[in-house]
Amino acid sequence: MTSPSGRPDVLRRPEDSRVTAIELFFDVVYVLAVTQLTELLLHRLHPAGAAGAAVLLLAVWWAWVDTAWITNWFDPDQPRVRVLLIALMGISLVMSSAVPEAYGDRGLWFAVAYVALAVGRTVFVASALTPRSSLHRNFQRVLVWRTSSAPLWLAGGFASGPLRLGLWVAAVVVDTSAAACDFYVPGWGRSRPTEWVIHGSHLAERARLFVIIALGESILVAGTDFGALRHGWAPLAALVSAFLGSVALWWIYFDRSAEAARSVIVAAEEPGRLGRSAYTYLHIPMVAGIIVTAVGDDLTLHEPTGTADVAVISTVLGGPALFLAGFLLFKRAILGIRSRVLLVAVGVLVALGPLGPLLSPLALSAVATAVVATAVVRSALLAARRTTRDTGTGNETGTGTGRPAP
Structure with missing residues (x-):
């Protein structure tokens, strides 16, 4: 490989975008x-x-x-x-x-x-x-x-x-x-x-792997905490809620949007600009949301019953809300799509804050998980409906068209 940008013995080949x-x-x-x-x-x-x-x-x-x-x-x-x-x-x-x-x-x-x-x-x-x-x-x-x-x-x-x-x-x-x-x-x-002529596929894959790292760490922490506690129905329910919450966050990111976003940055005329905005900046609130959610899971596992305090309310509700807000910005930046379903989910999580003291940590965790899971199911159903409609009219189903999504 020869390139005006660097020495041939250290640069990637133009066709090489694999993660090593x-x-x-x-x-x-x-x-x-x-x-x-x-x-x-x-x-x-x-x-x-x-x-x-x-x-x-x-x-x-x-x-x-x-x-x-x-x-x-x-x-x-x-x-x-x-x-x-x-x-x-x-x-x-x-x-x-x-x-x-x-x-x-x-x-x-x-x-x-x-x-x-x-x-x-x-x-x-x-x-x-x-x-x-x-x-x-x-x-x-x-x-x-x-x-x-x-x-x-x-x-x-x-x-x-x-x-x-x-x-x-x-x-x-x-x-x-x-x-x-x-x-x-x-x-x-x-x-x-x-x-910034970059391999968009490589940068997208690297960001996806970091999201996996953060989600995997949250599951690891929940499992380790549960193993150290005296087993009972309340800690078990808290573990199930934490696990399902992590699955829901994974589903939102990886079900369709991650691959669609990769396709967009690969085809973009200015991949460096999308790499800076969508993958360098807008992944920060998503990673932060996963970490905050993991803290909320830890607090819930150790004290699943009783009354939720400010720390529990802030982390159990704030973590998923922060992740969803970051994902909304990411989806808007790279796909040109506004998801009303996820926006409503963020609003519901925020609105639940004042009601937090009326619930136990376990109940609050279950409600937060239910809100995110409902958004996952609703988004999947709407996506399937759009796919069926586009197929029926002879249009190719695409992502990143800039058309607002429900």
């Missing part, structure tokens, strides 16, 4: 990261704690998704790229292990690991690209942004208490706004998404 074994191996570390984030939020169920968990979630997400973009351009089976991924995997392991104590004794560990990931990865990429290529200039801009946030991360690691959180909030704002600002650097201009 080393990429799947790399993702193993992020199973731990999601588990640690769930544990952190579980023990910090107050506004400042939730804000702190959100900051770490964004840091973990950028550590993962930036690497997913790198392996979209660079061939993970090439020795140098493989060594890079193994090194990033080891650093990610340190970062993930530090999450539960990131606002305690391990703050500097987390900050150093994150900065090493962000800066080291970008330096490698910039050095592997030919200086005259647009992609090389793109990663020079990325490096400026990542090194700009690095002092804030490191200063936060040395600080403590509210100061650490404040510095890390500022750092994650820089990192999160970078792509939205097209990595603008005075004198160097912007990196246009039209220049």
Whole structure:
């Protein structure tokens, strides 16, 4: 392969969009990261704690998704790229292990690991690209942004208490706004998404795998918690509700939309733009929703009876609502579809909040699961009806036409 963008021994071939074994191996570390984030939020169920968990979630997400973009351009089976991924995997392991104590004794560990990931990865990429290529200039801009946030991360690691959180909030704002600002650097201009020629199929598959990681972690946590409890009908019912809730979230994402979205980004004239909006930004609320839901499942399993408190209500209802809201935005961005069914489901979950104190955690969990499951069934029936109608009229059934869906 020859390309003006980089050296032929490290770039993917234009026709190669597969997810490689080393990429799947790399993702193993992020199973731990999601588990640690769930544990952190579980023990910090107050506004400042939730804000702190959100900051770490964004840091973990950028550590993962930036690497997913790198392996979209660079061939993970090439020795140098493989060594890079193994090194990033080891650093990610340190970062993930530090999450539960990131606002305690391990703050500097987390900050150093994150900065090493962000800066080291970008330096490698910039050095592997030919200086005259647009992609090389793109990663020079990325490096400026990542090194700009690095002092804030490191200063936060040395600080403590509210100061650490404040510095890390500022750092994650820089990192999160970078792509939205097209990595603008005075004198160097912007990196246009039209220049980001990506393998849309690869990026879509990588995002789908991360959703599987998050859902799998939530099931793992629920099963582990149930195994440690004294068995009874209430914990068993809570486990069933948690499991069915995870299945419902999986169904919403994977039944039709995930594959339809992959087809759209593959055929898109500007896949880089869709990759930035739909897969880089709009997956964040979905992953956050899964983590919050897992926390709600944990609380329900340990105290299924009694009265639901604010923490239970916020997580049991807020987690699925956050996931559905993120999925609605994702579906709108890439498929041009507005789902009234899912929008109603979000509204119902929010409306149930004031009624939460009247229910037990188990009852509230069952109601939340029923709302999401009803949305799944209703959406499937409407999709089947549309398919039958389109087939009967001789039209090909397609997704991403921009036609509003019920």
